[in-house]
Amino acid sequence: MEFVGTALAEMTMPQISPLAGEPIERADAERLAGVLKALADPARLRLLSLIQSAPEGEACVCDLTAPLGLSQPTVSHHLRILTEAGLLEREKRGVWAYYRLVPTAIATIADLLTPPRKRATKKAR
Amino acid sequence: MEFVGTALAEMTMPQISPLAGEPIERADAERLAGVLKALADPARLRLLSLIQSAPEGEACVCDLTAPLGLSQPTVSHHLRILTEAGLLEREKRGVWAYYRLVPTAIATIADLLTPPRKRATKKAR
DNA sequence: CGCCGATATGCAGGCGGATCGATGCTGCTG
DNA sequence: CAGCAGCATCGATCCGCCTGCATATCGGCG
Numbered sequence: 001m002e003f004v005g006t007a008l009a010e011m012t013m014p015q016i017s018p019l020a021g022e023p024i025e026r027a028d029a030e031r032l033a034g035v036l037k038a039l040a041d042p043a044r045l046r047l048l049s050l051i052q053s054a055p056e057g058e059a060c061v062c063d064l065t066a067p068l069g070l071s072q073p074t075v076s077h078h079l080r081i082l083t084e085a086g087l088l089e090r091e092k093r094g095v096w097a098y099y100r101l102v103p104t105a106i107a108t109i110a111d112l113l114t115p116p117r118k119r120a121t122k123k124a125r
Numbered sequence: 126m127e128f129v130g131t132a133l134a135e136m137t138m139p140q141i142s143p144l145a146g147e148p149i150e151r152a153d154a155e156r157l158a159g160v161l162k163a164l165a166d167p168a169r170l171r172l173l174s175l176i177q178s179a180p181e182g183e184a185c186v187c188d189l190t191a192p193l194g195l196s197q198p199t200v201s202h203h204l205r206i207l208t209e210a211g212l213l214e215r216e217k218r219g220v221w222a223y224y225r226l227v228p229t230a231i232a233t234i235a236d237l238l239t240p241p242r243k244r245a246t247k248k249a250r
Numbered sequence: 251c252g253c254c255g256a257t258a259t260g261c262a263g264g265c266g267g268a269t270c271g272a273t274g275c276t277g278c279t280g
Numbered sequence: 281c282a283g284c285a286g287c288a289t290c291g292a293t294c295c296g297c298c299t300g301c302a303t304a305t306c307g308g309c310g
Contacts, residue, residue, distance in 0.1 A: 039161050046149060060287090217257090266297085
């Protein structure tokens with residue numbers, strides 16, 4: 001369901017802090033859980049790590065299957081989930097599909113989880 | 126598996142940044158994924174939120190079943206998972222079991238996810 | 251001491267997800 | 281224009297997990 005892809009944006013804009021202040025709504029919990037579920041997999045964490053540390057910050061599928069020890073369809077599957085979650089972006093160049101991290105996606109998730117050490121609205125830290 | 130409970134501490138100490146710098150090892154990925162998996166559930170996110178926003182920052186099972194709309198065994202099950210993941214701590218007082226957030230647990234996860242905003246080693250492309 | 255209320259655990263059903271092999275699709279390339 | 285290489289999709293299998301019902305356990309109370 002690619003609604004997950006929009007979940008990050010929807011939660012980012014109102015800047016809700018799910019784990020601070022008022023109890024979160026069921027819908028917010030499901031959206032955040034959807035994004036976290038995309039992260040909560042060893043293979044996908046390693047994919048993000050591999051792509052982030054790749055030469056140009058990008059990598060194609062053929063570069064990722066070997067380090068992971070997974071079949072190409074499985075890697076494509078994980079990349080698809082990460083992309084739909086809004087964590088990766090895909091660019092097709094010729095025969096290759098290059099994936100790279102969406103700049104602030106993961107940081108956004110981290111901010112959503114971080115409780116407000118400060119009072120009301122936190123700016124930066 | 127209560128090894129998950131120790132996962133947070135193990136990752137915290139060396140202050141590894143799974144999603145920054147070198148590609149993470151398989152073991153680190155599995156540990157982090159284990160903790161994230163505990164978070165990646167709507168019911169558990171709402172539990173954390175409810176407990177955090179409760180009067181004394183603590184709540185017993187009987188206070189949580191109604192807001193969640195889940196059966197008591199199911200709520201106990203989720204609380205158990207969160208506790209084993211190191212996110213909650215349990216205190217039995219009389220007949221009641223009070224749960225509260227482990228102070229910096231979630232913030233630790235957020236820090237693990239947060240890429241180095243500080244230009245430590247990587248160039249921020 | 252026996253009952254009741256608050257939790258935890260066992261058990262089972264049902265659904266989602268991780269994985270792989272096979273297959274289809276699309277650009278290169280000779 | 282064949283053939284091949286890189287990816288995505290499909291179908292199937294296997295495993296883990298969320299949930300509820302039933303039951304066990306433990307502490308307080310009459």
